[in-house]
Amino acid sequence: DLYQTILCNITIINKENKETFITLYNYLRNKYNFVPNKITIDYSQAFILAIKKAFPSCKIIPCFFHFMQNQIKYLPELRSKNKTLKNYAKDLLANIRLLCFVKLDKINLFYQDIKNKYRVKFPKYFKYFDKNYFEDKSRFQKIWNYNEIIYENLNNDMLFFTNNICESMNRTLNSKFIGGCKTFLNFKNCIIDVINIYEKKVDNYNIIKNIKNL
Numbered sequence: 001d002l003y004q005t006i007l008c009n010i011t012i013i014n015k016e017n018k019e020t021f022i023t024l025y026n027y028l029r030n031k032y033n034f035v036p037n038k039i040t041i042d043y044s045q046a047f048i049l050a051i052k053k054a055f056p057s058c059k060i061i062p063c064f065f066h067f068m069q070n071q072i073k074y075l076p077e078l079r080s081k082n083k084t085l086k087n088y089a090k091d092l093l094a095n096i097r098l099l100c101f102v103k104l105d106k107i108n109l110f111y112q113d114i115k116n117k118y119r120v121k122f123p124k125y126f127k128y129f130d131k132n133y134f135e136d137k138s139r140f141q142k143i144w145n146y147n148e149i150i151y152e153n154l155n156n157d158m159l160f161f162t163n164n165i166c167e168s169m170n171r172t173l174n175s176k177f178i179g180g181c182k183t184f185l186n187f188k189n190c191i192i193d194v195i196n197i198y199e200k201k202v203d204n205y206n207i208i209k210n211i212k213n214l
Contacts, residue, residue, distance in 0.1 A: 010173075010195065021050030029054065042066040064100065071096055074128045077121075085121070092118045096129070172197070 009028060013020050028034040038059040041047045043066045051060055072078060077089035095114045102110045111134065119126045176190040 010191065012191075016044065016046055018046045018049045018053070021046055022053050025050060025054035043070055067100065068093075068097065070132075071129075074125050075122070088118070088121060092122060092125070 011024055013024070025034075036055060036058050038061060039051060039055075040061045040063055041051070043062050048060055048062070051058055071093055075089050075093060077085050078093065080086045080089070092114070095118075099107065099110055099114065115126055173191075173194055176194060
């Protein structure tokens with residue numbers, strides 16, 4: 001079911017690096033026979049490298065919401081008091097958004113047009129974008145472009161947004177551990193409280209989705 005949300009695993013880790021994620025994925029695969037065909041994640045390179053290592057046949061779909069968050073982060077001009085510069089940055093962001101959905105054989109041409117128009121005003125942004133999304137063009141085309149997901153015979157059965165409930169749960173967990181936990185029991189109770197809260201939210205979410213689909 002495309003709209004079914006199932007809480008599978010909660011893991012507390014102390015480092016978000018490739019080695020940690022590979023250990024986690026190997027555990028899930030060996031313990032629960034967890035071998036996903038497709039997975040939607042944020043834009044963490046550690047995540048992506050670990051998935052490629054642990055699940056080499058898995059289709060990786062980075063979250064479009066996180067992609068846009070990254071662009072906003074590296075475009076401080078969007079928060080400028082200069083309205084002209086701010087609007088120009090908004091135009092650039094709109095063009096970068098479209099870049100994700102351009103056909104693969106048109107990406108290079110489309111991107112060069114964007115650079116020619118905006119790079120004088122936003123050199124730091126294009127340095128960031130080139131390094132993270134465009135230096136390795138094949139990687140960009142295979143992973144970061146959503147045109148293939150929508151149009152190239154994948155039956156539109158993959159979402160390219162991470163689930164809002166999961167995102168919210170992550171924020172709630174983080175807030176629980178500000179300042180640390182004095183005892184292991186306190187740590188355990190925090191986890192149980194959050195799980196109980198979000199199990200109810202997930203159930204309500206699925207009920208609403210099912211009603212809308214009637």
